[in-house]
Amino acid sequence: MRDHGLLVNTATGLYGWGAQLEAVYEGLTRALSAEAEDARPVVLRFPPILPRAVFEKSEYVASFPQLFGAIHAFQGDECAHEILERAVAEGEDWSDRTRLTDFVLAPAVCYSVYPLYGGTVLDGGKTVDASGFCFRHEPSTEPGRLVSFRLREFVTIGSPADAAAWFGTWYERAPAFLRRLGLDVRVEAASDPFFGTTGQVMAENQREEGMKAEVVVPIGDHPVAVASINCHRDHFGRIFDIRSADGEPAHSACVGFGLERLAFALVAAHGPDTVRWPDEVRALLW
Amino acid sequence: MRDHGLLVNTATGLYGWGAQLEAVYEGLTRALSAEAEDARPVVLRFPPILPRAVFEKSEYVASFPQLFGAIHAFQGDECAHEILERAVAEGEDWSDRTRLTDFVLAPAVCYSVYPLYGGTVLDGGKTVDASGFCFRHEPSTEPGRLVSFRLREFVTIGSPADAAAWFGTWYERAPAFLRRLGLDVRVEAASDPFFGTTGQVMAENQREEGMKAEVVVPIGDHPVAVASINCHRDHFGRIFDIRSADGEPAHSACVGFGLERLAFALVAAHGPDTVRWPDEVRALLW
Structure with missing residues (x-):
C-alpha cells in the first residue's frame, strides 16, 4: 500500500492516506448507505470522542480495559x-x-447511539446508521490492525425479536455485499477480546451462544475480519435504561464494517489502481 | 441547530450530527477542493491521532499546554x-x-504533514491539501467552540517568498470564498492563544508582525473565526529539519478552515433547511 503511494505511515498502526484511498472510503460509504436503505435508518455521524460519563456507564472497562484510550x-x-x-x-x-x-x-460508534434513547420506552424498533472514527490501543504492524479507524454501524434497538431478526438479516447480507465487491468471503463464529481469565470464559460463552459472527476476507495472505455481526441481547438496554414497548429492557444488535480493512482488502484483491478495478465493483462504489 | 434536528448533543462542546449537516460538510469539502485546485496540492487525509514523538518535537507543549489531549x-x-x-x-x-x-x-492537521518532509532539502515549494479531526481541550457552550472538529488546511512549505506569497494569496482568497457562500465576512489581525505571561508577549508580537489573520463571520449574534491564515516563518522548517533549495530552514504558511463553524455559520445565515439555501450557494456546494 505504501509502495503505491496509497498510505503514508506516521507511527505503528497509524497511517495518513491520499486522494485515491479517500475516494474508496467515499465509495464504500455510499454503497453501504444503499445497502441499508430499505431499513430507513436514522443517520447519525459522530466525532472520534465519547463523553467519559457514557464510557464509564457502558461497562467497557470491565470487558476490554486493554483497548480503550x-x-x-x-x-x-x-x-x-x-x-x-x-x-x-x-x-x-x-x-x-x-x-x-x-x-x-470512542471504542465503537454505537456507544454514542444508546444514550440518545436512554430513559425512554420505545414505540417499536429503532434503526440507526452510525459512523465515526474509533480507537483501540493495540499498535501493530499486522495488516489492517489500526489504532484509529472508521467504523460504519447499522444498529437496531427494540424487542428480542427485532434484534434477532437484524442479526439474521445481516448474517446473510454482509457477506453477500462483500462478495459483490469481488472479495473472497468466509463467515465465522467469533468472540470479543474480553480481558483476563474471566474474559476467556465470557468469550467462550459468546461463541457458543452464537452472539457474534465475523466476515473474514484476505488482505494478501492474512485473513482479516472486515465486518462483524453482534447480538447484545439486553446488555445495552439494561445499562442505558432503554425499554421496549412491553416495558422490558430493549434488546439490540448491530453490524459493523471497518472501512480501512475493507479498502485494504479491495486493494489487495483488485490492485492499487482503482481505475482498473472490475466494472461491477466500480459500479457499486461510484 | 439542535431544535431543527441538525445536531445531537453528547457532552459540553461535543455533538453528533445528521444526514443534512453531513451533506454540508461534503459540499464544503468539495468546494474547498475546487478553490485550491490551481495549486495542484498533494492530497493527504489523516486520522484524529498524532504520534506522540511528533507532538513532543513540535513545541506545542511550550505554547499551548492548556489545549492538547x-x-x-x-x-x-x-x-x-x-x-x-x-x-x-x-x-x-x-x-x-x-x-x-x-x-x-491531533491539535491541528499540519503537524502530520511536516514530518513527511523532515530531513529533506526541497526542490521547490510543496503544497499539501490536508484534512482531519482535531482536538482542543476547551469544553464550552459558546457557538462553534467544539472539543472535536474537522480542520481543512492548505499548507505550503518552501522559500520565504513561497510562504509569503501563500499567505498573501489566501488573505484575499479565503474571505472572497466565504463571501460567495453568502456570509458576512470580516478579516482581522489575530494571534494564537499562547499560554501564560510569556505567552501574552508572544501573542502581541505575532499580531504586530502580521503573522496571523482570521476570517470572522457571525453565528447568530456571535462573531466566530471560521478560517485563519498563518505565516510560520521557519518555525516548522527548523523543528522538523526541512530545508529549502538554498539549504536554509524552509518557511511555511497555511490557511485552515473549520468545517463545523463554517457549516453552523451557513445554517445561521441561510436557515436550517438546506434545500432553501440561495441557488448560488447550493451551486458552490453541491
Whole structure:
C-alpha cells in the first residue's frame, strides 16, 4: 500500500492516506448507505470522542480495559507548565503531569447511539446508521490492525425479536455485499477480546451462544475480519435504561464494517489502481 | 441547530450530527477542493491521532499546554484491572490508573504533514491539501467552540517568498470564498492563544508582525473565526529539519478552515433547511 503511494505511515498502526484511498472510503460509504436503505435508518455521524460519563456507564472497562484510550489534559499553572515542558524536553515519562478529562476516545460508534434513547420506552424498533472514527490501543504492524479507524454501524434497538431478526438479516447480507465487491468471503463464529481469565470464559460463552459472527476476507495472505455481526441481547438496554414497548429492557444488535480493512482488502484483491478495478465493483462504489 | 434536528448533543462542546449537516460538510469539502485546485496540492487525509514523538518535537507543549489531549491507556494486570474497575464504579478519579501511550490527539492537521518532509532539502515549494479531526481541550457552550472538529488546511512549505506569497494569496482568497457562500465576512489581525505571561508577549508580537489573520463571520449574534491564515516563518522548517533549495530552514504558511463553524455559520445565515439555501450557494456546494 505504501509502495503505491496509497498510505503514508506516521507511527505503528497509524497511517495518513491520499486522494485515491479517500475516494474508496467515499465509495464504500455510499454503497453501504444503499445497502441499508430499505431499513430507513436514522443517520447519525459522530466525532472520534465519547463523553467519559457514557464510557464509564457502558461497562467497557470491565470487558476490554486493554483497548480503550482515555483523554488526559494539562490543567496546571505556569510552574506546573515549566515542569511539564522540562519532562517532555528530557524525554521523561510525563504521564503524571496531566489529569483525566471528561472525554475518552470512542471504542465503537454505537456507544454514542444508546444514550440518545436512554430513559425512554420505545414505540417499536429503532434503526440507526452510525459512523465515526474509533480507537483501540493495540499498535501493530499486522495488516489492517489500526489504532484509529472508521467504523460504519447499522444498529437496531427494540424487542428480542427485532434484534434477532437484524442479526439474521445481516448474517446473510454482509457477506453477500462483500462478495459483490469481488472479495473472497468466509463467515465465522467469533468472540470479543474480553480481558483476563474471566474474559476467556465470557468469550467462550459468546461463541457458543452464537452472539457474534465475523466476515473474514484476505488482505494478501492474512485473513482479516472486515465486518462483524453482534447480538447484545439486553446488555445495552439494561445499562442505558432503554425499554421496549412491553416495558422490558430493549434488546439490540448491530453490524459493523471497518472501512480501512475493507479498502485494504479491495486493494489487495483488485490492485492499487482503482481505475482498473472490475466494472461491477466500480459500479457499486461510484 | 439542535431544535431543527441538525445536531445531537453528547457532552459540553461535543455533538453528533445528521444526514443534512453531513451533506454540508461534503459540499464544503468539495468546494474547498475546487478553490485550491490551481495549486495542484498533494492530497493527504489523516486520522484524529498524532504520534506522540511528533507532538513532543513540535513545541506545542511550550505554547499551548492548556489545549492538547494526550491519550492514556491501561497497561496493567488483572489485579490492577480490579482496582481500575472499582475506581470507575465508585466515581473516583482514575487518572493515575493509566499511563501515557505513544499517541496524542491531533491539535491541528499540519503537524502530520511536516514530518513527511523532515530531513529533506526541497526542490521547490510543496503544497499539501490536508484534512482531519482535531482536538482542543476547551469544553464550552459558546457557538462553534467544539472539543472535536474537522480542520481543512492548505499548507505550503518552501522559500520565504513561497510562504509569503501563500499567505498573501489566501488573505484575499479565503474571505472572497466565504463571501460567495453568502456570509458576512470580516478579516482581522489575530494571534494564537499562547499560554501564560510569556505567552501574552508572544501573542502581541505575532499580531504586530502580521503573522496571523482570521476570517470572522457571525453565528447568530456571535462573531466566530471560521478560517485563519498563518505565516510560520521557519518555525516548522527548523523543528522538523526541512530545508529549502538554498539549504536554509524552509518557511511555511497555511490557511485552515473549520468545517463545523463554517457549516453552523451557513445554517445561521441561510436557515436550517438546506434545500432553501440561495441557488448560488447550493451551486458552490453541491
